Amino acid sequence: MADILDEIKSMDLKASRLGEWEFEVFTPKDRLASTLSYLKSKGFKAFMGLSCVDWIAEGNFELVYILQSYDLGLEAIVKTKIPRQRPVIESMGPLWKLCEVYEREMHEFFGIEFTGNPNLKPFFLENWLDIPPLRKDFDTLAFSEELFEFKEDETHGIESPKRIE
Amino acid sequence: MSEWTEIVDYFRGRSMWMLHYCTGCGAIELPPTMTSRWDMERFGITPMATPRQADILLITGYLAIKTLKRVIYTYEQMQAPKWVLGFGSCTINGGIYWDSYNVIERLDKYIPVDIYIAGCMPRPEAILDAFVKLKEMVQKGEAKGYEKYVKNYDWYKANQDRVLKRTSPVLKEIEKVTKIG
Numbered sequence: 001m002a003d004i005l006d007e008i009k010s011m012d013l014k015a016s017r018l019g020e021w022e023f024e025v026f027t028p029k030d031r032l033a034s035t036l037s038y039l040k041s042k043g044f045k046a047f048m049g050l051s052c053v054d055w056i057a058e059g060n061f062e063l064v065y066i067l068q069s070y071d072l073g074l075e076a077i078v079k080t081k082i083p084r085q086r087p088v089i090e091s092m093g094p095l096w097k098l099c100e101v102y103e104r105e106m107h108e109f110f111g112i113e114f115t116g117n118p119n120l121k122p123f124f125l126e127n128w129l130d131i132p133p134l135r136k137d138f139d140t141l142a143f144s145e146e147l148f149e150f151k152e153d154e155t156h157g158i159e160s161p162k163r164i165e
Numbered sequence: 166m167s168e169w170t171e172i173v174d175y176f177r178g179r180s181m182w183m184l185h186y187c188t189g190c191g192a193i194e195l196p197p198t199m200t201s202r203w204d205m206e207r208f209g210i211t212p213m214a215t216p217r218q219a220d221i222l223l224i225t226g227y228l229a230i231k232t233l234k235r236v237i238y239t240y241e242q243m244q245a246p247k248w249v250l251g252f253g254s255c256t257i258n259g260g261i262y263w264d265s266y267n268v269i270e271r272l273d274k275y276i277p278v279d280i281y282i283a284g285c286m287p288r289p290e291a292i293l294d295a296f297v298k299l300k301e302m303v304q305k306g307e308a309k310g311y312e313k314y315v316k317n318y319d320w321y322k323a324n325q326d327r328v329l330k331r332t333s334p335v336l337k338e339i340e341k342v343t344k345i346g
Contacts, residue, residue, distance in 0.1 A: 127329070129333060139336065144265060147331075
């Protein structure tokens, strides 16, 4: 692992070891594609997942790409930050086709735009009209109370049925 | 109530086919209930594969908005007389998903529930207890949830549409909220 970490550090990227078989790399947004394709060429051929962290206080979304190498027995975690106000980043579909599915999910739950991904239509949610639900500023409790916790008598002007005792 | 109704109700209570709609984790309690350990067949209840031939709809666990739609389809396909059992605390008040954006809170706002089984999870004994109770209610002619659904269809339909056919955002102050970031 040490030689890969040294090489990454020589590319002016922050990288650190997390454990025996795991390391993380921090990359700016515009160097994400080159970092990922470098790691892919080094043997990290398996794309395991993409997730997102909403750092609301600093105003960033952090995208986390997890790669694995079966030959080396290592896992690489590549992190990049994009501004919350304008969350646009290029799609990693050309590197791993599978990535487009994860991007579709991140688009739905965080509202991130992936340029170059042709299929960003709704995935899990049906008829969703509010802001993306996994953003930290989305108040799930208020949403739940508003949509599900309505009083029986005040609904729609129709008399409610007697409850079965 | 004629004598015939009483006789019919008596036999209805002794042979019920159950459709279990396994939405949540509660489904794990059903195999022991069905098989030899607790053996619910001795109460005259067996699983049925299709809604059109089933009498009991057992809803085991939380209902997301998407699943609620399918549950309503299923319920409306079943032929009367039909009964609904809400299983676990998720169907009663949302359970641990009480503040989730995607899980409904109380099932009997959308379809009539005859018996709720409390617990997270209810043990097979609790399920059998509910079956016995339902059998008594059916034989006395008390479990009339399906008639309630027909009589109050407007109310149920309005509640269903409120969740399933939203036309505007639920939270009104979105502009204010999104500016924080």
